[in-house]
Amino acid sequence: MTLKIERISGKRRTRIRLSGAFRSEHLDQVKAEIERGGPGVALDLEEVDLVDVEGIRFLNACEAEGISALHCSPYIREWMLRERGRPKAPTHKRKKEQAPLEDEDGKHV
Numbered sequence: 001m002t003l004k005i006e007r008i009s010g011k012r013r014t015r016i017r018l019s020g021a022f023r024s025e026h027l028d029q030v031k032a033e034i035e036r037g038g039p040g041v042a043l044d045l046e047e048v049d050l051v052d053v054e055g056i057r058f059l060n061a062c063e064a065e066g067i068s069a070l071h072c073s074p075y076i077r078e079w080m081l082r083e084r085g086r087p088k089a090p091t092h093k094r095k096k097e098q099a100p101l102e103d104e105d106g107k108h109v
Helices: 024-037 053-064 074-085
Strands: 003-009 014-022 041-051 068-070
Touching: 003 024, 014 024, 024 041, 024 053, 041 053, 041 074, 053 068, 053 074
Parallel strands: 014 041, 041 068
Antiparallel strands: 003 014
């Protein structure tokens, strides 16, 4: 499935209408449209029928920055709310296990 992106400029705001499947591979295109839209941009999701988790996280980030997500389907809105409440996955790295110390004869110390 593909995503159609349409920019609709009005007097007060620019609306970016998305249609189809909104997936992580489309994020850069949508970000570029948001930047071109200037202040007062909003995302219209009325025709979005499929979204992945990266799309949901992106929509939450947009709303946190004041970009409205308009006409979300109930399942998208619910997923956004659930994702907001979920703690972020830890990003710390595992410590490497150290090999046991051995003396010259190969005995553990």
